[in-house]
Amino acid sequence: MQKSITSFFKPKDESQNSKYAEDARKKETKSASIEEKPKVPTPVKTIKEEGDENALPTVDSEEKMELEAPSPVKVRKMELNSGLPENEASEAYDPSVETYHPINDAYWKAQRTTPYLALARTFQVIEETKGRLKMIDTLSNFFCSVMLVSPEDLLPCVYLSINQLAPAYEGLELGVAETTLMKAICKATGRNLAHIKSQTQLTGDLGIVAEQSRVSQRMMFRPKPLNVRGVFAKLKEIANISGQAKITLVYDVFVACRHAEARFFIRSLIGKLRIGIAEQSLLTALAIALVKRNHINDCKAHKVCDIYKDEIADTTLILKTTYSQCPNYDIVIPALLKYDIKELQDRCPMHPGMPLRPMLAQPTKGVSEVLERFSGMQITCEWKYDGERAQIHLNKDGEISIFSRNSENNTPKYPDLIARSKSLVKGNVETYILDSEIVAWDIERKQILPFQILTTRKRKNVDIADIKVQVCVYIFDLLYFNGVSLVTKPLSERRKILMEHFQEVEGEWQFATALDTTDMDEVQQFLEESIKGNCEGLMVKTLDEEATYEIAKRSRNWLKLKKDYLSNVGDSLDLVVIGGYKGKGRRTGIYGGFLLACYDTENEEYQSICKIGTGFTDEDLRQHSEFLSAHVISSAKSYFRYDPSLEPDAWFEPVQVWEVKCADLSLSPIHRAAIGAVDPERGISLRFPRFIRIRDDKSPENATDANQVSLMYNSQDQVKNNQKSSDQMDMESDFY
Structure with a gap:
């Protein structure tokens, strides 16, 4: 245009x-x-x-014009x-x-x-x-x-x-x-x-x-x-x-x-503005605008970004941090206009009833990586439950709220949890924010059920008497207690307060099964126990050093250790569907293949990572085609990064995330995932990708990001071995 x-x-x-x-x-x-x-x-x-002055236009049906x-x-x-x-x-x-x-x-x-x-x-x-x-x-x-x-x-x-x-x-x-x-x-x-x-x-x-x-x-x-x-x-x-x-x-x-x-x-x-401005870009724009406003008389506005780079960086960090703990523009914007930026975090504190952006873990595929990252530190390993992340709030009025990882209000979905919430606390508890995982629960066998069972539970207008899928909540963190934020305190201290003021009720409220250790052999054994307990693996966390709760960050202070369900890649990827290819043969009339992308949080763009056509049943393809057909767009978004050779038959709005497994990750001349991170001209692609399931609990911006993709690529044994061989050759070359 x-x-x-x-x-x-x-x-x-x-x-x-x-x-x-x-x-x-x-x-x-x-x-x-x-x-x-x-x-x-x-x-x-x-x-x-x-x-x-507020009159609304109306129509005079007797007068007409060409x-x-x-x-x-x-x-x-x-x-x-x-x-x-x-x-x-x-x-x-x-x-x-x-x-x-x-x-x-x-x-x-x-x-x-x-x-x-x-x-x-x-x-x-x-x-x-x-x-x-x-x-x-x-x-x-x-x-x-x-x-x-x-x-x-x-x-x-x-x-x-x-x-x-x-x-x-x-x-x-x-x-x-x-x-x-x-x-x-x-x-x-x-x-x-x-x-x-x-x-x-x-x-x-x-x-x-x-x-x-x-x-x-x-x-x-x-x-x-x-x-x-x-x-x-x-x-x-x-x-x-x-x-x-x-x-x-x-x-x-x-x-x-x-x-x-x-x-x-x-x-x-x-609901589709189509201008390519995501929330992080908007917060950056607000920060820059604030600095421009403050220096409007010092220099020409268009040069503020060059002259005041450090101030813009500091302002952006404060604003993004504030919004992470208080994700409500009705509170943040008036405070931004009224007070100095340095006061913003104090003026916009977290409080129950307003969900925080959760802390996330970095994926890893082996105990050796855990040892390398946490060598000499006191760590705790918690079972990683295959359920739905839930942030549970109690405000000063005694109201319970339950939020998803995307800050969606799931309170109406779990009236049974609200009904039994009083059994969870002990002593003087006025307000709290708990971080937890809700799993489907087999009452008779007293065991965790697969995530797919949980997804069958009704989402809206839930009546306790009609509930067929029972749930158990596994609590693993306490972020706020009796008017005080705990996110800057180490995990060991947060856990101590949690244990003192909350109690377990079998099959209803339980603490995440945990092991504090520095022995990697114990970590490996505990991983195997978690698999037997119908869990995905372990969450490995620091207890005292670098152990604060980092809101809205994927931190290396939490490592996700899953079972090696494939020979080389230790974790699945959550990718966004951005294009579809018309099916042939028995797939005629529907989409038979799809173009997937990871999300680059730094550049706020979707980067192609693979084409996928396996792992689907005929019913899967029919449902995907029906859903995605309602989100077709005329051309690729300006923030889609891809090679022209990958042009699909239809482009889609980035609205759905899929969990995908693969054999390994490799450098690609046509895919653009994490381009420049590992190779200046080539991106990273997936070999033999396979569809696992739809991730309704994740928004496209929360998909696997480009930095994670590069980390997963570099963590592969083959890549590590090649790097060692290259380093050895360099040393020998220097020697001779």
Whole structure:
């Protein structure tokens, strides 16, 4: 797409503007090729009492006007020649320019209310930008302007930038079906539903279709311009209602959309913003914006990143750390605006009822690696249970909450755990946050059942009397107790408090089976015992040294030691499905193979790692094809990294994670996983990958990352032996 051509074509005065608009309309009438004759729409009027600034547009069914459907290529040119002088600044707004000034270029500074069009233009520029750093810098420019000109709008701007309405654990979702949105678009523009559907299928993006339909529509009465605060409030209202009222609210906002607003408003409702900004990028952009704001008078804004690199790094670390322990922008953003960044962690403490990002373990495939990492340290080994990670909270009001590893609120799924929670505590316990694993439990045999049994348990509207799959909770950490955070204390101290104030109840609440040792032979024997106990392996942790709880990190202070279920690779990988290949033979009509990717957290991109076609039953393939067909996109995302030779028949939104096993990992000239980490030009791929299961408990951003892939590659015996041989040859060469 062309990038910010508004500044090149903007007319110099109003008369010239009108002339350009008239020429554009004539040219469009002459050249546009319209496959269908659009219905004659009704113009939008505004009904309101005098002085009512929040009036909503309504339709006068008696008045009608002609309009034409633009071709996609001409939409941008039509935007540039819309004919309204007051829109020139908004259409020309571009926060990506090198000379951007957060105050001077914030064209809304007189109104002190951020226009929704400014946010939409920012999204539009970011979508057209390829480089990750440039995308972050562009967003930081916009955020800095909002901080300085209209700070009350920063919170809704942040939520809209990651397509959320509230913290993830509140579970507030829009839930608007695509067909519902199409009907609203038809109602507002007079388009035929069949045409909207065909154009959406052609472009793969209802947002683009909505924008094209909206831009081509000339209106007798233009509704009041949208602002960020108002759109965010409407989206929350839409999320909380159902039925026909939802369509009405969507329509009310859509008829007021101008230019790119229509595209991103519809995308927000669908839940696919498509600009490539993940949460870590957003936090980085906020940190940079904060530094730019603080030094707005010291230097030109676009040079702040070069001059204040260290301050940006420190600010980013504080902000990300704060958000890890307090993942709620409703708390973090007001504190960010009001207090010094150094006070942020104290102003935004963790508390029960708000889930923390869990600490994760690094995979390893042998006891020898454990010895190498923890040599001389006091360690503990805990059985690794094959269940569902659960963070259990008790707040000061006595309410129990249960959250998944993705901060999803699973409280309604486990009413039985809440009912028996009082039996867990002993003594004076007012508040806590426990880290645990929930497993399926066989009451008669008193043993753990496979994870697949747990997945059959009902997720919503669970009645205790109807529960068929019983569960047992294995507790392995205490993160918060009676108003005090324990994450900075060593594991040995956290465990001591846990044992003093909580108790086991057989088959309901139990502590993770553990062994404290420094003997690697004991570790190996304990690993074998865990396998017999229907567990996956061991979690090996330090007790005193480097033994804090590292929120939201995959730390080498926790090592995951699994049984060697394959000859060379000691752990499975959790990979994201990004493409599908049409099946042949008995797989005709469905996808017979898939392109998988790991996630590079540093660059926030999905890197291809393998094509997979084994491990599936016919029923698996049918279900995968049915699910993924609903997430097809017209082309690869800008943050998909792959070789053109791997082009699939269909690209998918990164929405599902699969657990995959393989024979080993090897360097690849075409796959891009961890490229540059092991070899400057080649990535890493999987040999003989095999599908195991869907990981519903993991989001795509929590898939196996590129750093893990490189570590797994380097830990292979063959690679180690080759490295030793190479080192030996180098030594001999030096000697001679």
